[in-house]
Amino acid sequence: MILFSTGSFLTLTEGTKQADVIIILSGGGGRVEQGVKLYKEGYAPQLLLSNSKETTGPAGDMRETALSLGIPESAILTEDAAESTYQNAQLTLPIMQEKGFKSAIVVSSDFHMRRVEFIFDHVYKKSGIELTYIGADSGYNAKAWWSDRYSRETTFNEYIKMIGNAFGYNGPEAKGSLEQIKRWFRR
Secondary structure (H helix, E strand, O other), rough: OOOOOOOHHHHHOOOOOOOOOEEEEOOOHHHHHHHHHHHHHHOOEEEEEEEEOOOEEEEEHHHHHHHHOOHHHEEEEEEEOOOHHHHHHHHHHHHHHOOOOOOOEEEEEHHHHHHHHHHHHHHOOOOEEEEEEEEEEEOOOOOOOOHOOOHHHHHHHHHHHHHHHOOOOOHOOOOOOOHHHHHHHHH
């Protein structure tokens, strides 16, 4: 029974509530669109794009995508150096503090949210900033994660990364370790 719920554990979406800003993490399609939807529904007056220079689709990078979807320039904050989920958290925290924000909605891919919560809760622990987590649809099949290659690989990758994060492997160096582990399993 636990094996069947493995995919569902990864996904996490909390009830949406008002916040000072919507933090959108780079790394997957649909994330900017989900953040823009929340912005347009009035949940926060600003977007904070983490690793905003990453290309997200036909419109270009995250910032260009948000602009093409009708977000005014004045409502967009950016951070351009993050190379991992851990760095997304590390590099957005000072921006949040500098702006005096007390709450944020964090948006990433649905399958990524459990790990996002783990990392952001750790990095933001003593900040006093309240975080809410909303997953963007990625096509991940959480209920039958074994039924297609994308969902199987995504599940494997997320659990390996989660274990690595729990043991203190974070950031770009952890990605190299993940690739080594994947090579071992492919032999």
